[in-house]
Amino acid sequence: MNRHSILRVVAKLMIPYILLFALYVQFHGDFGPGGGFQAGVIFAAAFILYALIFGIENGRKVLPARINRIVMAGGVLLYCLVGLAGMFLGSEFLDYNVLGPTPVAGQHYGILLVELGVGLTVSSTMIAIFYVFAGQDI
Amino acid sequence: METVIGLFNYWIVIVLMMAGFYIVIAQENMIKKMVGLSIFQVAVFVFYISMSNVFGGTAPIAAEGFTRYSNPLPHVLILTAIVVGVATTALGLALIVRIKEEFGTIEDDQIRDMEEHGEESGA
Amino acid sequence: MNPADILIDIFLLLLMAAVAIAIVRSHLMFAVVMLSGIFSLLAAVLYVHLTAVDVAFTEAAVGAGVSTLLFLATLALTHVNVEEKHKPVRVVPLVIVVATGAMLTWGTLDMPHYGDPEAPANKHVAPRYIQESPKETGLPNMVTSVLASYRGYDTLGEVVVIFTAGVGVLVILGRGRRRWRPGVKDEDGDNLEEERA
Numbered sequence: 001m002n003r004h005s006i007l008r009v010v011a012k013l014m015i016p017y018i019l020l021f022a023l024y025v026q027f028h029g030d031f032g033p034g035g036g037f038q039a040g041v042i043f044a045a046a047f048i049l050y051a052l053i054f055g056i057e058n059g060r061k062v063l064p065a066r067i068n069r070i071v072m073a074g075g076v077l078l079y080c081l082v083g084l085a086g087m088f089l090g091s092e093f094l095d096y097n098v099l100g101p102t103p104v105a106g107q108h109y110g111i112l113l114v115e116l117g118v119g120l121t122v123s124s125t126m127i128a129i130f131y132v133f134a135g136q137d138i
Numbered sequence: 139m140e141t142v143i144g145l146f147n148y149w150i151v152i153v154l155m156m157a158g159f160y161i162v163i164a165q166e167n168m169i170k171k172m173v174g175l176s177i178f179q180v181a182v183f184v185f186y187i188s189m190s191n192v193f194g195g196t197a198p199i200a201a202e203g204f205t206r207y208s209n210p211l212p213h214v215l216i217l218t219a220i221v222v223g224v225a226t227t228a229l230g231l232a233l234i235v236r237i238k239e240e241f242g243t244i245e246d247d248q249i250r251d252m253e254e255h256g257e258e259s260g261a
Numbered sequence: 262m263n264p265a266d267i268l269i270d271i272f273l274l275l276l277m278a279a280v281a282i283a284i285v286r287s288h289l290m291f292a293v294v295m296l297s298g299i300f301s302l303l304a305a306v307l308y309v310h311l312t313a314v315d316v317a318f319t320e321a322a323v324g325a326g327v328s329t330l331l332f333l334a335t336l337a338l339t340h341v342n343v344e345e346k347h348k349p350v351r352v353v354p355l356v357i358v359v360a361t362g363a364m365l366t367w368g369t370l371d372m373p374h375y376g377d378p379e380a381p382a383n384k385h386v387a388p389r390y391i392q393e394s395p396k397e398t399g400l401p402n403m404v405t406s407v408l409a410s411y412r413g414y415d416t417l418g419e420v421v422v423i424f425t426a427g428v429g430v431l432v433i434l435g436r437g438r439r440r441w442r443p444g445v446k447d448e449d450g451d452n453l454e455e456e457r458a
Contacts, residue, residue, distance in 0.1 A: 012333060029402065030400040031400065035402075035404070035408060038315070041323050042324040043241065043327070048327075054257075073424070076420055094362070094414060104397070104398065105399075108399055108400070110410065111409040122423060125225060126428070128430070129331065130334075132232070132430055133235075133331060133334040134334060135436065141359040142442065144374070145372065146274065147270065150274040153281070160354060162360045163354045163358070164351045170293055171299045173293055176324075177297070180301065184304065185450070187307075187308055192383060193376035197310060197399050199402045207391050210403040210407050211390065213313045214404055214412060218401050218415070220324065220422070221319060225426035226422075227328060231331055231335040232430045232434045233435040235339060236431075244339055244341060255415050
């Protein structure tokens with residue numbers, strides 16, 4: 001894998017744009033096609049590409065598996081916390097109307113945060129699955 | 139003719155579904171069985187999305203000058219189902235890798251033979 | 262209904278059916294995996310044609326990308342190239358499959374036709390989502406607002422399923438799994454201990 005100079009150069013060129021596109025899909029998903037699920041997979045694809053080209057050990061240096069696992073649980077936790085925040089502000093679980101000054105603003109905050117939670121969990125789950133599969137030595 | 143056009147999507151969905159079903163029940167290679175399951179899955183997705191489509195409708199993103207949209211609900215269900223599907227496929231593939239380690243084969247009939255003859259090849 | 266739309270629809274569906282049958286008949290595992298990637302891409306194109314842009318996006322990223330990659334990784338790990346024992350077509354499964362298919366086809370005969378705006382599936386909650394969700398949530402993308410807000414519980418469940426599947430893969434194949442198995446001596450237990458995390 002070390003001598004593929006064309007792959008290495010092209011991957012280095014592409015990865016920032018893949019990450020940027022994933023962020024665009026994540027935060028523009030409210031207005032165009034996209035959202036947390038798609039963005040998570042695209043975000044993971046950037047890391048997977050890096051690990052494929054530069055080796056799984058270098059990939060683990062960029063994003064340690066330990067941090068990845070924390071993010072994996074953190075996404076689900078963020079989703080639940082948004083739901084609980086609605087409860088503490090005097091409404092029901094996952095009711096976003098009370099999160100902002102007006103119901104529409106509250107919905108906007110709620111959807112943004114929930115989609116962020118989805119994106120974090122999906123991307124880190126995909127990366128974790130890839131690390132585990134690529135890290136086998138049999 | 140109208141019936142054929144009106145039901146054609148569903149008929150192809152059935153063909154795809156049965157192709158996946160055949161792979162799962164008749165072929166022994168476990169990786170191929172997983173591919174068969176994902177074909178079955180995609181058949182169900184195509185079925186839902188076909189039902190959500192409305193002639194003259196546009197993608198369910200509100201815009202000026204459009205009043206008729208496709209049904210957004212099946213899109214939501216299938217969107218999440220696709221990502222859940224790949225996560226569960228990964229779980230199945232992980233099990234296959236373990237089975238290969240334990241039994242030395244991923245052919246279903248060979249594993250069954252091994253179990254019947256009681257020869258357990260421990261890891 | 263536009264005849265060109267119908268033609269594209271029929272063409273894509275036939276192509277998908279052809280790829281599915283090629284997968285059934287192929288015994289070369291690498292070809293099977295590649296064909297399943299093609300199958301997913303065709304499905305994504307079909308979803309765009311059926312105006313499900315969000316779904317197409319997901320299918321292209323997940324089905325054609327990550328899923329194919331995982332299948333290839335499994336092939337590499339299990340050293341399987343060709344399905345062992347080239348078997349002829351088996352009769353009993355074929356009969357079961359054809360009979361099930363025939364019954365399902367019979368079941369479709371009284372279904373609402375494709376693209377029918379009056380179909381019951383499009384009459385229940387969809388009109389409310391289409392008319393009210395842009396006003397209630399302020400977001401033009403109805404799929405996002407239904408996904409995250411109206412069906413928030415559902416999506417929470419899906420995210421938990423994804424998380425659980427990820428944890429399952431880590432438990433089955435992750436490093437240090439050998440330490441948990443009772444009754445098995447781990448020769449390189451120390452190394453695993455150090456490598457963990």
